[in-house]
Amino acid sequence: MDTIFDEIPSLAKVEDREFGAPRAIKSFVLRSAGLKPFQIEALRQYYPTHALEFQREALDFKEVFGNDKPVIIEIGFGMGTSSHRIAKDRTDYNYLGLEVFLSGFAKLLSLIGKDDLPNIRIMRFDAVEVLTHMIVEGSVAGFHIFFPDPWPKKKQQKRRLIQVPLAMLLASKLQKGGYIYCVTDWEEYAHQMLNVFAQVPSLTNPYGGFAPPKEWRPTTSFEQKGLAQEFPINEVWVERQ
Ligand SMILES: C[S@@+](CC[C@H](N)C(=O)[O-])C[C@H]1O[C@@H](n2cnc3c(N)ncnc32)[C@H](O)[C@@H]1O
Numbered sequence: 001m002d003t004i005f006d007e008i009p010s011l012a013k014v015e016d017r018e019f020g021a022p023r024a025i026k027s028f029v030l031r032s033a034g035l036k037p038f039q040i041e042a043l044r045q046y047y048p049t050h051a052l053e054f055q056r057e058a059l060d061f062k063e064v065f066g067n068d069k070p071v072i073i074e075i076g077f078g079m080g081t082s083s084h085r086i087a088k089d090r091t092d093y094n095y096l097g098l099e100v101f102l103s104g105f106a107k108l109l110s111l112i113g114k115d116d117l118p119n120i121r122i123m124r125f126d127a128v129e130v131l132t133h134m135i136v137e138g139s140v141a142g143f144h145i146f147f148p149d150p151w152p153k154k155k156q157q158k159r160r161l162i163q164v165p166l167a168m169l170l171a172s173k174l175q176k177g178g179y180i181y182c183v184t185d186w187e188e189y190a191h192q193m194l195n196v197f198a199q200v201p202s203l204t205n206p207y208g209g210f211a212p213p214k215e216w217r218p219t220t221s222f223e224q225k226g227l228a229q230e231f232p233i234n235e236v237w238v239e240r241q
Contacts, residue, residue: 004035004043010053011043014100015126016133026126027149027161028076028100039106046113052096054125059134064121065094070141070175074098075127075161076148080108082218086144087112087120090216093141095120098127127161131169140173143180147222150186162193164200171202174240181214182236185226190234197238204241211237 005012014030017023035043052064061071070093077083077097087095097120099105105124112120123130148161162182170180180197184190190210197203213235223233 004040008043008047011047011102011124013054014124016054016056016129025158027128027159028126031101031103033102033106035103035106038110039103042106042110042113046109050109050113050117050121052121052123054123054130054134056133058136059096061094061139065119067094069094069119071096071139072142072144073127073131073135073140073173074144074146076145077104077108077122078147079104079221080111080122082146082220083108083120083144084111084115084117085218086216087117088115091119093119097122098125098130100124100126128166128169131173135173137172138175141175141178143170143174143178145180145182146217146220147184147226148182148189150184150189152186152188160189160192162189162196164196167196167200167203171200171240176240178240180236180238181211181217183217183223183233184236185223185231185233187232187234190236193236197236202240203238205236205238207237211235 062068072093072095074083074095074097077099078101080097083095083097097108099122102124105122108122145161149159151157151159182193184193194209197205226233
């Protein structure tokens with residue numbers, strides 16, 4: 001039987017690895033998708049207009065968006081409801097959303113496709129590889145990383161996204177004055193974030209510690225679960241000097 005992967009082969013791959021090459025430690029695990037009919041329909045209808053495919057080639061933002069507006073990259077948008085809201089409300093920016101979770105990817109594709117939002121594109125691929133191969137140094141106005149997987153167990157913590165090598169990679173892609181905005185409900189990870197960014201010489205923290213919440217950031221789906229358990233929400237905002 002044909003599946004959506006036969007129709008859109010690039011969807012089947014979320015990392016770029018030669019056959020048999022060892023796998024690097026990844027910040028995600030793939031969950032089975034269990035797509036609903038509306039998600040399959042969104043993939044068919046909007047993948048050509050609102051998704052981008054991985055390539056080992058620099059992305060030309062002007063070509064993609066048709067203008068020079070500053071570009072914000074979001075890593076791990078999950079179900080994408082807050083990404084959709086931000087792209088709709090804050091139209092002075094273009095957005096590139098990166099997510100490996102197919103169900104969330106298809107959900108956001110349906111939201112932005114139905115509204116035909118011109119200022120957002122999304123990719124189903126490992127963000128680290130996208131940043132490494134497709135994003136030009138000094139070209140990004142901001143990064144949003146909302147509720148990255150906390151990987152709370154000691155043995156899993158090597159999977160956490162916010163570690164010095166990724167922070168250096170993010171900093172290298174930022175324009176001068178560009179920002180990295182992370183939010184987490186895992187307190188110990190929040191402190192790790194402050195500590196990691198403090199180790200990158202080109203980044204400064206204008207708040208000296210945790211940042212006040214930005215009024216334009218909507219509550220995310222993952223955040224709602226943490227709030228229900230009364231986890232503290234900590235915000236981290238650093239800027240490229
Ligand atoms: C805990 S969820 C939070 C999702 C969303 N930001 C929210 O707050 O509801 C973290 C998401 O990051 C995604 N993710 C983790 N590592 C990633 C990577 N290297 N590239 C793309 N997505 C990644 C996971 O698939 C997961 O959906």
